[in-house]
Every structure is written in C-alpha cells, then in structure tokens.
Amino acid sequence: MNIIGDIFLVIGALFIAVGGLGLLRMPDVYNRIHAGTKAVTLGSLSVLLGIALLHPTWWPKLLVIAGFLLFTNPVAASIIARAAKISGIKPWRTEEQGGE
Amino acid sequence: MTISTLEFIAIALLLVGMGFSAIRLFLGPTTPDRVVAADTLSVITTAGLAGMAAYFNNPIYLDIALVYGTLAFVGTVAIARAIEGNQK
Amino acid sequence: MDHPQTTRTVSGAHYAFVFSISLLLWVLLSGSLAWEEVALGAFVSLMITLLFGPRFTIYNGIKFSFMAPLYVLLYLVHFFRELIKANFELAMRVLTPSLPIRPEMVEIKTTLESPLGRMLLANSITLTPGTLSVDVTGDTILVHWVYCPPGTDAKMATDAIAASFERHIKRFLV
Structure with a gap:
C-alpha cells in the first residue's frame, strides 16, 4: 500500500512540474492558463490520492479538499482568462495564422 | 519521520514546479500572467500542505490546506475582478 | 440579463437536497459518525435549509429522479x-x-x-x-x-x- 501511495505522489508531482514548465514555456497568458490549470489540478488530485493511500483514515477530509480543488480551479482559470480578455490582451497566433 | 526515495523525488518535483511558477511570477510581462502564476503557486501549496500533514503525521495540516485553498481562491477572484474593473 | 430559473418556486425535493448536501459536508469535515456530532450537524443543516433554502436558486436546474x-x-x-x-x-x-x-x-x-x-x-x-x-x-x-x-x-x-x-x-x- 505504501509503495502505491508513493507512486501516486511521484506521478502527481511530475504533472505539477510539467504544469510549471508549461507556465514558463507558453507564449501568452491564455496558453499559460491551460498549462497552469489542467496539469496542476490533476497533479494535486494525484498527490491527494497518494496521501489517502498512505493514511487511509484521512480520506473524508482529503475528499473535501479534492472536490473543492476540482470545483474552484476551473472557475479561477476562467475568471482570469476573462479578465485578460477584458483588459485587451490579444491571443497569440502562429505566423501561418497571421500573427507575429 | 523518515522518507523513502520516491517521496524524496516527489518533494523535489513539487519544488521544481513551485520554482517555475515563481519565475513566471517575477517575469510575467502582464498582470494576468502574474495572477495565473500566483494561482498556480497557491494550488501547489495546497497539495504541499496536504503532503506536510502526511510527513508530520498530523491531520491538522489538512484543515490548514482547506482554509488556505479557500482564501487563495477568493483572493484570485478578487484580483481578477479588480483587473477587469480598471480597464473600463 | 434574464434568469428565468431564479424566479421559479422551489420544491420539497430542493429543500431535501440542500439539507443533505449541508449534512454530508458536515460529516466529511468533522470526520466522525458519533451521534452527538451528527445530531449537531443535522441541527445546523436544518437551520441553513430553513433560513437560506429559498435563496439557493442555483440548484433549481436539477432534475430529481431515482436514476440521477x-x-x-x-x-x-x-x-x-x-x-x-x-x-x-x-x-x-x-x-x-x-x-x-x-x-x-x-x-x-x-x-x-x-x-x-x-x-x-x-x-x-x-x-x-x-x-x-x-x-x-x-x-x-x-x-x-x-x-x-x-x-x-x-x-x-x-x-x-x-x-x-x-x-x-x-x-x-x-
């Protein structure tokens, strides 16, 4: 059981690291939101699942945290994207699409 | 409080993710970029707090993670609304 | 902005839903099934349902059924x-x-x-x-x-x- 929990911890941390890398590499704010939301959400869920396997008695509270993350992360992402759009940031485009 | 090799790798990767987000927080050319980085950082911190609960074997950190996540979400929404309002 | 859903009256199933969601969250957060804990949670959930039930119009779109x-x-x-x-x-x-x-x-x-x-x-x-x-x-x-x-x-x-x-x-x- 411990080893499976540890594996989930590592997978989750790996996705979080990939999300951070995406945040750094993507060309504009909308694409950064993609990286910063999807990867980090699944990464956190996987970390929480790993902890639930390491400490089985904690699952109710971990479930609340997981549900909360699953519900609020996309809302936060959408609201930042909306703020970026209203403040006039144009989406980045490839050269073929007529961007820079 | 001993940790296995896999757990050590997980902590290192978590710190790498936090480092990348922090770099974006400092570099971010526009304000929404910084808000995205801060939001990502806070979600990683929530997962990290749950990890601390496991490390110290003390479930009180789970409550801290929950409250921290709530406050971070409210803060993100407030900042995003403030950015919107400025441009009118 | 028109919200046709918000003007509709709420049904009994709606109140039951608000009550069970509140109680479920209470039990998950407290993490115990001792009868004192659950009784206090049921009391608080009942208060929330009676006070704020009519205002939780966000739940109005739910189709209640046994298959839901x-x-x-x-x-x-x-x-x-x-x-x-x-x-x-x-x-x-x-x-x-x-x-x-x-x-x-x-x-x-x-x-x-x-x-x-x-x-x-x-x-x-x-x-x-x-x-x-x-x-x-x-x-x-x-x-x-x-x-x-x-x-x-x-x-x-x-x-x-x-x-x-x-x-x-x-x-x-x-």
Missing part, C-alpha cells in the same frame, strides 16, 4: 477519463521542443438553460483536452482552443468540444 445519482456517476467517469487524456496531451505539447500549438478563439452554443448546467459545462470544457472557457454570455461560451484545426466553424467546434459533455449533463440538469 447513476447519471452523475457516469458523467464523473467520462469527466475523469477526459481529464487524464487532457493532461497527457498537454504534457506532450509542453515537452515537445517545437511547442506545437495553433491557438484560436471559437464560440460554441449550448442548449443547457440553467445557470448551474452552464457553469458545469464551462468547468468541464476548461479541464478537458486543449480547451479553456473564457466567457459565458447567454447560451454562447467563448472558448480558447490550443490546437484549432484550420477552417473550423462554430458547428464543428461545438461538436468537437461540448457535445459529449452536454449529453451527459442533460440527463441530470435542465
């Missing part, structure tokens, strides 16, 4: 499969040195009518492969798509992004 829990479960299974797929796709894009993206803003139409249904659809779109919902105005959702195939119109975008989720959500929400 099964449909929610089916939706969750579909959602998690898409979430995992989305993450592998995103990891592939981020880790490819040439960064293969072709971003585009597309508008899609939804046939869901309740605020809760639209919010759930927008949330699902945000967490699924390569799409991010930016704005919801009426029945139109503005979506940022990381890799939009050339020559896509609104109909194709709706089919590709929202159709499968809409089918699942429609079974338990208006």
